[in-house]
Every structure is written in C-alpha cells, then in structure tokens.
Amino acid sequence: MLLPMTAEIYRRLDREYPEEIGFIEARSPYEHLIAVIMSAQTTDRQVNQVTPKLFERFPSPADLASAPISEVERIIHSVGFYRVKARNIIGAASVIHHTFHDKVPEEMEELLSIPGVGRKSANVIRGHCFTKPAVIVDTHFARVVRRLGLVQASHPDVIEREIAGMLDGGLQYRFSMTVNMHGRKICHAKKPQCSVCLLEDICRKSGLPEAFQLGNGV
Ligand code: SF4
Structure with a gap:
C-alpha cells in the first residue's frame, strides 16, 4: 500500500x-555480500579501498573459504574490527561455496544463515543484486x-x-x-x-x- x-x-x-545510488563497489552479488559484511562500523569508502586486493588474491568463494586467516586480516586491516570481519568473510565464503554452491541466495532466511549477515545487509543484497522488496x-x-x-x-x-x-x-x-x-x-x-x-x-x-x-x- x-x-x-x-x-x-x-x-x-x-x-x-x-x-542510481550505490555506495559499495562490487562486480557480483558475491563480492557485494563480502563487502557489505565488512562495511559494519566503517565507511563504504574504506571497504572499497581493500576489496580490489582481497578479490585479486582470493577471487572465488572457494578461494576465500580456504584462505589463511592471518593473510585476510592483513589485507582488510584498515576497515576496523578486522579479526571478527576476517572470520566472518571466510565463514561467509565457506557457506556460499558449500551450502549454496557458489551462488548468493536471494531469500531472507537463507541470507541470514550466512556469518556476519544481519537483516540490513541481507536487504542490501536483496534490493541491490536481486531487485527484491527491501x-x-x-x-x-x-x-x-x-x-x-x-x-x-x-x-x-x-x-x-x-x-x-x-x-x-x-x-x-x-x-x-x-x-x-x-x-x-x-x-x-x-x-x-x-x-x-x-x-x-x-x-x-x-x-x-x-x-x-x-x-x-x-
Ligand atoms: S528534519 Fe530532516 S527531513 Fe525534516 S525538514 Fe529537516 S532536514 Fe528535512
């Protein structure tokens, strides 16, 4: 209504x-999701500064899922809360790879099952990547x-x-x-x-x- x-x-x-308004730079729903997880408590600009290097080093969900956490922490260090975020994005990549077969899900409940994803992040993905109500x-x-x-x-x-x-x-x-x-x-x-x-x-x-x-x- x-x-x-x-x-x-x-x-x-x-x-x-x-x-068109977009604050995060990403080339796919997967990159968008990982970037959104890292954007908690920081600016999108700071996230946009680390994602090119992160995705160059670990391009796919499988790559990031098996990445050494110390190396991920080093790459994303400047976004703040980097230890928790490194753990979350590795966990998220693992769930996307193993549970969702490398495809970011569209439904809210599925998105909420991914580490580091709350309703706000899930709605960003649903609205921006899948043109769903959000x-x-x-x-x-x-x-x-x-x-x-x-x-x-x-x-x-x-x-x-x-x-x-x-x-x-x-x-x-x-x-x-x-x-x-x-x-x-x-x-x-x-x-x-x-x-x-x-x-x-x-x-x-x-x-x-x-x-x-x-x-x-x-
Ligand atoms: S409170 Fe915000 S939305 Fe309302 S008139 Fe002021 S600037 Fe505009």
Whole structure:
C-alpha cells in the first residue's frame, strides 16, 4: 500500500536524486555480500579501498573459504574490527561455496544463515543484486523516517516492517537509498538543513528542538 505522505516523499526524493545510488563497489552479488559484511562500523569508502586486493588474491568463494586467516586480516586491516570481519568473510565464503554452491541466495532466511549477515545487509543484497522488496534500515534511514513522522519506533526491525507496509515492494529499495542519501546530504544527525530541505513543508520534525519546529533551523 502506498500511503499519500509516503508517496509524496518518494516522488520528491526520487526526483531530487535521479541517479542510481550505490555506495559499495562490487562486480557480483558475491563480492557485494563480502563487502557489505565488512562495511559494519566503517565507511563504504574504506571497504572499497581493500576489496580490489582481497578479490585479486582470493577471487572465488572457494578461494576465500580456504584462505589463511592471518593473510585476510592483513589485507582488510584498515576497515576496523578486522579479526571478527576476517572470520566472518571466510565463514561467509565457506557457506556460499558449500551450502549454496557458489551462488548468493536471494531469500531472507537463507541470507541470514550466512556469518556476519544481519537483516540490513541481507536487504542490501536483496534490493541491490536481486531487485527484491527491501527496506534498508541504517542510522541515516532510521533518523530521517523518524523525523519525517513516518514511524515512531526505534528498533530497526520494527521500522523495516512499518515502512515496508507503506510502500509497494518494487519501490522499497529505491526509497531506502534516496532517504539514506537525503540523510547524508541534508538531514544530518546534529544539524539538519531544514531551511533548504525539499521536504520541509510536510516534515513533522519529530524529536527536533523547538527552533527547528518554528522553521528557524539551518
Ligand atoms: S525538514 Fe529537516 S528534519 Fe525534516 S527531513 Fe528535512 S532536514 Fe530532516
């Protein structure tokens, strides 16, 4: 179901950010999945700096599944939490190789069975790689939809479920990406740029101080 408010936000953001939005550079669903696992608690830019070397050294799921962990740790060292991430991506490659026969699965439950993959990562893969319905709730998305007044919940699973109920499946991924981009560019965590925001007239500004409610925010 497409609610009028959600439809209007979708329409405006879709026009504002017409380009295809992607933050992670990858050549296949497999590379995308491994990169997404490494993107936890770090920037996509940092991940994009280590993936070329990682996939040059270990191109296939089988290669990475049997890689020495110390070498993987050395390659991905700069992304932070590298010990846990090295273990997760080797484990993920092993599951993709042995359980899914070198093919990244499309279904949520299957994706969640892969080490290091939570709902957010699974939705990134479903939406980006397989054009499946996918609401991607990260810190930017959650902040913006709460301020807009679309949801009140703070738990990502609840936000995902509620937003998914407001949008047709085919629109969910694009909505996620444009809202995310809007959060990065305009609706900043500490100082949202309400005075130049294209959603200002329909935004409830939930949770913002009074100055923003009165339209004095910058
Ligand atoms: S009006 Fe302000 S709070 Fe609302 S979406 Fe725009 S920047 Fe964010």
